[in-house]
Amino acid sequence: MRVFSNPVGAGSLWFDNLTTADGTPVAYDPQARxxxxxxxxxxxxxxxxxxWIAPSQGAFCQSCAMTALAPDPSLPNAMxxxxxxxxxxxxxLDNLGRWHWFRPEDPGTRxxxxxxAEGATPVPMGHINGVITISVTEADPVLRVSRRQALDEPYRTMIGHMRHEIAHMxxxxxxxxxxxxxxxxxxxxDEQANYTSALQAHYTNGPPPDWKNNFLTTYASAHPHEDWAETCAHLLHxxxxxxxxxxxxxxxxxxxxxxxxxxxxxxAERLITVAASLTIGVNHINRSMGLSDLYPFVLSEPARRKLAFVHDWLRRGAQGR
Structure with a gap:
């Protein structure tokens, strides 16, 4: 993510800023970046x-306008x-916009x-026919860590969920x-293999013993759809x-x-090689603070080929090239 110029004075702005350092209200324009x-x-x-800015007074921004269902505000911590x-x-979304996805030049469906929000039962996250369902309750750090441990996942964040589910779309x-x-x-x-049976087998039997030789994560080994989504998310990471x-x-x-x-x-090979080398240094910095590795994954040669494949299609796919 870029660091942005202050439009009214000295200093920089970060992607999530609502005001400048002196308190001047600002908003991000995803078209102008x-x-x-x-x-x-x-x-x-x-x-x-x-x-973010809106197209007119009282309207939603480009991102909020994509939210058709919002959580029940009466549920604890929902807002x-x-x-x-x-x-x-x-x-x-702004990351993907760098490759023209969901911008005006993209002719496809948003x-x-x-x-x-979750009440008595969890919200199943997923994608179907352009609709992405996300549990906002996963933003709670205690719940997220407990699920990460229960599912034996080394990485689980809201940005990670967004990238994975948008990847399905x-x-x-x-x-x-x-x-x-x-x-x-x-x-x-072949993604036509029965998805439900594949996931049941994955959760019952676990990943194949040699999964690290071919996949980025254990979940990627469950089905070609999940292999794509995990690989796409990791390319974005x-x-x-x-x-x-x-x-x-x-x-x-x-x-x-x-x-x-x-x-x-x-x-793609240069991008993947450079990014992977940078994660080694950043992981080392995290360890200096007693934190887990920022990117705790090893890229096998098959995984690198898949990352390059996704890179090729994401760079040309939004504009139909």
Whole structure:
């Protein structure tokens, strides 16, 4: 994620800022990729702290307008969790906008979000026909850690959920192209295999013993759909880690040059190699504070080939190229 210029003075702004350091209200324009110091602001600004601009006074911003169902505000912490979930959605959408997804130049369908709070029963997260369902209750750190441990997952965040579920929607968009499915099946396998049975087998038997040789995560080994979604999410993780590293003004001998733009990189192998090398250093920094590794994954050669495949399709798919 970029670091942004202050439109009314000195200093920088971060992606989630609502005001400058001196208190001037600002809002992010995803089309200009810049902060503006004037309305119209999103109608959710005072409700959940949305910091994007809107097309007109009293309207929702581009991101909030994609939310068709919002959580029941009477449920405990629903509004706080919803705010954090929408913030993760804005971040993920802006990342994808760097590859033209869901911007005016993208002729395809936009995602529709159902962001729901959990009552007595959990909310099953997933995607179907362009509709993405996310449990905002996962924004609660205690619940998220407990589920991460129960499912033996090394990484589980709201941005991670957004990237994974949006990835399913991107697959659905790409599957409408005549040239995608054969290429996908050659790389990931036949997604027509029974999904429910595959997940039942995964949760009953666990991943294959050699899963690390072919997949990024244990969940990716469950079914080609999940392999795509996990791989797509990881491509977004790695690209954004590299982009944020550069934007923060950090340097590394691994970077091609000081002004390198990971989202403009056409060589997938170089992008993956540079990003993976940067995670090693960032993981080391996390350990200095007694924290878990930021990116606790190892990239096998098959996983790298899948990442390159996803990179190719995400870079050209939004505009139908």
């Amino acid at each position: 810049a902060f503006l110091p004037m309305p119209p602001f999103c109608a959710n600004r005072e409700v959940i702290g949305c910091n 706080l969790n919803w705010a954090q979930t929408e913030a993760a959605k804005r971040w993920a 995602p529709v979000f159902h962001l729901l 991107l697959w659905w968009r790409l599957s409408l192209r005549h040239d995608f499915l054969d290429a996908f099946r050659a790389m990931f396998g 790695l690209t954004d880690i590299a982009d944020s590293f550069v934007a923060a003004g950090l340097s590394s001998p691994e970077l091609p040059d000081r002004n390198w733009d990971p989202y403009s990189e056409t060589n």
